[in-house]
Amino acid sequence: MRSATETQARHAGERPVRVTRSRRPVAWTGLGAIVAIGIFAYLPYLVYSSTTDLFINVFILLSMASMWNLLAGYAGLVSVGQQAFVGLGAYFVLILAQHGTNPFVALPVAAIACGVVALPVWWLVARLRSGYFAIATWVVASAFELFIQRFPSLGGGTGAPLPGLSGLSPTLLTADTYWAALAVTVVALAVVYLLLRGRLGLVFTAIRDDETAARSVGSHVGRARSFIFMVAGAGCGAAGALLVISQLSVQPSSAFSVQWTAEMAFVTIIGGIGTIEGPILGTIVFFALQQNLSHYGAWYLITLGLVAISIALWARRGLWGFIDERLHIRLFPVGYWLWIDSQPPARRLPGLRRRVRDEPDQEEPPRKP
Amino acid sequence: MSWVNAVIQGILTGGLYALFACGLSLMFGVMKVVNLAHGDLAVVAGYVAVGIIAVTHIPAVWSFVLVVPVMAVLGYVLQRTLIQAALGRSVLTTLLVTFGLSVVIENGLLQFFSANSHSLQIGSLVSDSFSLGSQITIAYLPLVIFVVAVIVLLGLQFFLSSSKYGRLIRAVADDREAAQLSGTDYRHVFGIAAAIAFATVALAGIAFGMVSAFDPSIGTDQLLLFAFASVVIGGLGSLWGTLLGGTVLGIAQQIGAQINQSDQILAGYVVFLAVLVIRPQGLTGQRAEL
Numbered sequence: 001m002r003s004a005t006e007t008q009a010r011h012a013g014e015r016p017v018r019v020t021r022s023r024r025p026v027a028w029t030g031l032g033a034i035v036a037i038g039i040f041a042y043l044p045y046l047v048y049s050s051t052t053d054l055f056i057n058v059f060i061l062l063s064m065a066s067m068w069n070l071l072a073g074y075a076g077l078v079s080v081g082q083q084a085f086v087g088l089g090a091y092f093v094l095i096l097a098q099h100g101t102n103p104f105v106a107l108p109v110a111a112i113a114c115g116v117v118a119l120p121v122w123w124l125v126a127r128l129r130s131g132y133f134a135i136a137t138w139v140v141a142s143a144f145e146l147f148i149q150r151f152p153s154l155g156g157g158t159g160a161p162l163p164g165l166s167g168l169s170p171t172l173l174t175a176d177t178y179w180a181a182l183a184v185t186v187v188a189l190a191v192v193y194l195l196l197r198g199r200l201g202l203v204f205t206a207i208r209d210d211e212t213a214a215r216s217v218g219s220h221v222g223r224a225r226s227f228i229f230m231v232a233g234a235g236c237g238a239a240g241a242l243l244v245i246s247q248l249s250v251q252p253s254s255a256f257s258v259q260w261t262a263e264m265a266f267v268t269i270i271g272g273i274g275t276i277e278g279p280i281l282g283t284i285v286f287f288a289l290q291q292n293l294s295h296y297g298a299w300y301l302i303t304l305g306l307v308a309i310s311i312a313l314w315a316r317r318g319l320w321g322f323i324d325e326r327l328h329i330r331l332f333p334v335g336y337w338l339w340i341d342s343q344p345p346a347r348r349l350p351g352l353r354r355r356v357r358d359e360p361d362q363e364e365p366p367r368k369p
Numbered sequence: 370m371s372w373v374n375a376v377i378q379g380i381l382t383g384g385l386y387a388l389f390a391c392g393l394s395l396m397f398g399v400m401k402v403v404n405l406a407h408g409d410l411a412v413v414a415g416y417v418a419v420g421i422i423a424v425t426h427i428p429a430v431w432s433f434v435l436v437v438p439v440m441a442v443l444g445y446v447l448q449r450t451l452i453q454a455a456l457g458r459s460v461l462t463t464l465l466v467t468f469g470l471s472v473v474i475e476n477g478l479l480q481f482f483s484a485n486s487h488s489l490q491i492g493s494l495v496s497d498s499f500s501l502g503s504q505i506t507i508a509y510l511p512l513v514i515f516v517v518a519v520i521v522l523l524g525l526q527f528f529l530s531s532s533k534y535g536r537l538i539r540a541v542a543d544d545r546e547a548a549q550l551s552g553t554d555y556r557h558v559f560g561i562a563a564a565i566a567f568a569t570v571a572l573a574g575i576a577f578g579m580v581s582a583f584d585p586s587i588g589t590d591q592l593l594l595f596a597f598a599s600v601v602i603g604g605l606g607s608l609w610g611t612l613l614g615g616t617v618l619g620i621a622q623q624i625g626a627q628i629n630q631s632d633q634i635l636a637g638y639v640v641f642l643a644v645l646v647i648r649p650q651g652l653t654g655q656r657a658e659l
Contacts, residue, residue, distance in 0.1 A: 080468055128649070305476070308469045
């Protein structure tokens with residue numbers, strides 16, 4: 001990126017050139033993030049445990065959705081089998097807890113184990129492309145579910161309660177689970193942000209825009225994708241671990257339900273696929289919908305599905321794209337802005353606007369007309 | 370002898386799987402669309418059949434006369450609207466849209482028809498059978514379904530290779546711009562291909578409803594995955610490969626069930642994964658062109 005900047009600088013002649021991560025100073029965003037984490041961490045002291053429970057589910061979905069966004073939005077891998085790792089994460093915690101480990105200690109172990117399992121899974125499913133890749137991940141998830149059901153010690157087909165947490169009072173347990181969920185979410189978002197900011201982020205931008213071209217300039221597309229698949233496996237595993245801790249029991253049919261993947265996908269698409277902010281916004285919309293439609297059975301999922309289809313077809317950049325197009329805000333700046341003549345990049349260049357709409361989130365260096 | 374029986378039953382079940390798989394294969398072959406809602410559409414066909422039978426009181430065996438045209442029209446409409454709109458954007462969009470469709474259909478069925486299972490009542494036909502020797506009994510129903518599957522595959526093969534419209538479909542599948550230049554509306558051809566695929570899905574859905582009970586969740590839990598496994602085991606893009614793949618999947622499941630009743634489905638997936646490891650292009654596939 002630096003050499004590109006220097007090239008631009010030479011072209012610009014004597015004029016001073018500046019490169020920033022964001023269009024506006026982002027110190028306040030970082031500060032805001034720290035304050036937000038602080039407030040969220042203090043929340044269990046302020047609200048009833050029903051609210052805390054709701055936030056646990058918000059965090060679980062947000063971490064899953066961020067992982068799915070990483071897969072589909074950046075690596076171009078539409079996996080509809082991420083429930084494999086949700087279920088495995090839950091069951092790894094169960095196995096460790098049955099052997100006397102504290103479930104909260106087991107959580108990171110389960111996440112890492114899911115990341116490790118993701119590697120052979122990747123090796124299998126990567127033999128197929130796009131659509132067939134998607135169904136292959138689904139088959140793998142189904143196979144894991146059937147495999148787990150074979151073990152009577154894990155509750156077979158009916159599931160098992162999670163031991164090891166009966167000593168804690170319900171209030172404290174909810175608060176602990178909440179903090180664990182908050183920690184998982186913060187780590188998940190931080191990992192996504194740092195991954196995309198770094199070299200891998202450039203590789204993914206290249207893959208997203210043109211896979212063949214990315215290969216031809218020497219990007220290790222396969223290696224980058226396998227790494228992302230492992231990260232997403234670990235993230236979904238952590239979410240599954242949180243799930244079993246918050247519900248204190250696990251059933252194979254619900255832990256390995258494709259509904260998890262449906263929810264993460266819908267949330268990501270509605271919020272804005274291929275942006276870090278998208279899943280956050282989508283999760284908020286999801287829970288707003290769920291709170292209002294929860295009395296109507298399966299309607300919330302039908303509504304979400306229809307909204308997601310419409311957005312995928314007619315507003316590909318989702319809600320965050322809508323906001324970004326108007327305000328040029330990036331809470332998580334991962335690209336670069338080029339400033340020439342110390343003039344701020346022009347707000348409304350017709351050409352730029354069109355380009356932004358065609359190629360989501362590509363942060364084109366704006367030039368003077 | 371029970372093993373031989375398992376293999377024979379497996380082959381017969383394979384006919385049903387091939388019937389499911391050929392629609393998936395056709396849509397991928399012509400439009401490069403992997404329809405994640407494929408299994409749910411088969412379930413929709415089952416519910417349409419239940420509804421039509423309830424209203425018209427025709428025998429369940431003949432319900433396909435009405436259900437197949439209904440599903441074919443649905444296929445044409447769906448292709449010309451949603452799927453075509455998605456195709457114009459990207460592969461990713463097609464997957465997201467069909468996945469969304471799958472979830473919407475499944476939950477819609479759940480909402481309107483509850484999670485109770487239904488089946489198509491065909492009276493004594495479901496259990497009628499004849500014996501071969503002392504150990505092997507073959508039921509007529511799976512045999513008829515197998516024969517229907519073979520007829521459908523033969524018909525599709527003949528249609529695609531010899532009829533004028535089949536040539537058009539192949540031309541559009543090969544190069545839609547070139548077909549467009551020579552005066553073909555490729556969107557219409559895509560619609561026709563989708564209508565054919567949906568017609569086979571309807572047949573498969575009805576056949577499945579006769580063999581066993583179905584509920585809204587079975588479309589994604591089993592049907593889509595079985596169809597997909599048949600396609601991959603047999604080799605992508607080959608119609609006869611899907612029959613072979615369906616048969617292999619059926620045999621694997623029956624042998625799995627022979628070993629342990631609860632391992633039936635898992636055994637099928639294990640064979641699928643093994644094929645993916647050893648021969649990713651499928652049993653009949655020529656090259657690794659996935």
